[in-house]
Amino acid sequence: MSPTPSPFDEHVQGQCDLIRLLLVTVQHFWGGFAALWQNVTDPRQPAYITYPLPALLTTGLLMFLFRLAARRQVTLLLRHNPPACATFQALFGVRTWPHGDTLNATYGRLAVSDVQEVVTASVERLIRNKVLYPYRLLDRYFLVAIDGTGMLTFPERHCPHCLTMTHHGHTTYYHPVLEAKLVTYTGLTCSLMTEFVENPDQYPSKQDCELKAFYRLAERLKQRFPRLPLCLLLDGLFAGGPTFAICTRAGWKFIIVLPEADLPTLHEEFSALLPWFPANHLQFRPAALYQTVQDFTWVNDIAYVDSDRLSHTLSIIRCLETKPTTTPQPHSTRFKWITNLPVTTTNVIQLANQGGRLRWKIENEGFNVQKNGGYALEHIYSHHPVAAKIFYLLLQLAHTLAQLIERGSLFRQAFPTGLGSAKNLAWCLLEAWRNVRLSAQLIHSVLNTRVQIRLRPP
Numbered sequence: 528m529s530p531t532p533s534p535f536d537e538h539v540q541g542q543c544d545l546i547r548l549l550l551v552t553v554q555h556f557w558g559g560f561a562a563l564w565q566n567v568t569d570p571r572q573p574a575y576i577t578y579p580l581p582a583l584l585t586t587g588l589l590m591f592l593f594r595l596a597a598r599r600q601v602t603l604l605l606r607h608n609p610p611a612c613a614t615f616q617a618l619f620g621v622r623t624w625p626h627g628d629t630l631n632a633t634y635g636r637l638a639v640s641d642v643q644e645v646v647t648a649s650v651e652r653l654i655r656n657k658v659l660y661p662y663r664l665l666d667r668y669f670l671v672a673i674d675g676t677g678m679l680t681f682p683e684r685h686c687p688h689c690l691t692m693t694h695h696g697h698t699t700y701y702h703p704v705l706e707a708k709l710v711t712y713t714g715l716t717c718s719l720m721t722e723f724v725e726n727p728d729q730y731p732s733k734q735d736c737e738l739k740a741f742y743r744l745a746e747r748l749k750q751r752f753p754r755l756p757l758c759l760l761l762d763g764l765f766a767g768g769p770t771f772a773i774c775t776r777a778g779w780k781f782i783i784v785l786p787e788a789d790l791p792t793l794h795e796e797f798s799a800l801l802p803w804f805p806a807n808h809l810q811f812r813p814a815a816l817y818q819t820v821q822d823f824t825w826v827n828d829i830a831y832v833d834s835d836r837l838s839h840t841l842s843i844i845r846c847l848e849t850k851p852t853t854t855p856q857p858h859s860t861r862f863k864w865i866t867n868l869p870v871t872t873t874n875v876i877q878l879a880n881q882g883g884r885l886r887w888k889i890e891n892e893g894f895n896v897q898k899n900g901g902y903a904l905e906h907i908y909s910h911h912p913v914a915a916k917i918f919y920l921l922l923q924l925a926h927t928l929a930q931l932i933e934r935g936s937l938f939r940q941a942f943p944t945g946l947g948s949a950k951n952l953a954w955c956l957l958e959a960w961r962n963v964r965l966s967a968q969l970i971h972s973v974l975n976t977r978v979q980i981r982l983r984p985p
Contacts, residue, residue, distance in 0.1 A: 542959035582619035591925035593957040594901030598627030610964040617967040634914035662711035668758035672889035688725035710888040718923035760886040768833020
């Protein structure tokens with residue numbers, strides 16, 4: 528009769544499983560850490576190098592994956608920890624973790640475009656391997672939500688590229704970013720491309736803004752993915768002729784929030800044409816929302832001529848969602864979107880619920896998690912303008928990796944009841960690295976074991 532395993536043995540086994548999950552997930556989806564960073568150019572002199580570049584970039588990645596929230600935590604929690612150093616040595620051939628200042632000094636010399644390509648290529652590999660195919664809109668279009676958020680804020684000028692905002696005589700210097708994130712209706716949110724919003728010099732005639740950044744981002748996105756079928760999810764800021772024209776030239780579809788105060792001629796056309804199409808109405812009761820009723824109405828083939836005299840053919844979807852409340856008067860919310868997709872009775876629910884409403888994923892599962900979920904997006908990881916961008920891009924990659932681990936089938940097999948919150952998973956990963964010592968031989972054996980990882984089914 529075999530002895531019953533003690534809680535201590537189960538705890539150690541759980542920590543071993545977590546490290547294995549991390550290593551195997553990176554190996555399975557991206558080919559391992561060495562392959563992940565292989566196209567990042569190392570500008571340092573080889574004779575003065577102590578840490579190989581993959582070791583330094585992986586350290587930054589793990590700092591965010593473990594949600595340490597500061598460079599100094601790498602030094603305090605990992606650099607002088609024997610098990611963590613042993614595993615790090617088995618992976619990269621160096622005896623200790625690098626100091627946080629070493630990361631900052633090296634990142635400041637890297638090409639931002641190289642690290643951006645790593646982030647983009649990591650998602651491209653998921654697409655090419657058909658990992659994300661079940662989450663396409665209408666079984667064809669990958670959903671890309673684009674929105675801006677604040678990254679760094681300073682009371683004094685940080686660099687010549689700072690944007691400025693003056694309120695009551697007080698000037699704030701800040702650096703926002705515009706993100707293009709691939710989103711799914713299951714909550715997966717992966718950074719596809721980043722455009723940093725910054726002034727060209729200290730005294731610009733006009734400041735940079737999200738709209739200008741969107742035009743640059745769209746050009747880069749089309750150049751990087753010339754044939755990928757995309758559907759952009761945008762808020763009301765981008766509802767206008769320039770956005771329509773960009774998407775038309777690129778061959779993209781779009782679903783854009785249509786605010787009541789914007790594009791009044793479109794609202795008038797919609798109201799005037801709707802009575803002529805009584806069949807363009809559908810009532811739907813979502814199974815996941817108790818007693819909620821959605822009333823959809825739509826109009827296709829609305830002609831719109833923008834300020835540049837360009838003609839566009841558009842569709843508008845309106846959804847009135849009514850929810851029961853404890854008061855006699857039910858709560859109603861109105862949504863309206865504009866799109867270049869033809870709307871029918873068979874696709875209106877998907878366009879709205881698994882299309883237009885997913886724009887909020889970039890806010891909730893994206894920026895909110897990265898700001899308040901332990902990644903500390905708004906923390907100043909570096910005052911160096913280039914290093915700060917590298918840290919930001921590594922944060923985006925770490926967020927994608929954390930989602931792949933948590934949603935992967937191996938995690939569900941190893942921990943059927945889960946590990947609580949996503950923050951708790953990050954803490955367990957950190958403690959596993961601090962307590963489990965892995966040899967190079969064991970790591971090699973783990974990485975050479977064939978596995979199959981499937982994301983949580985849609």
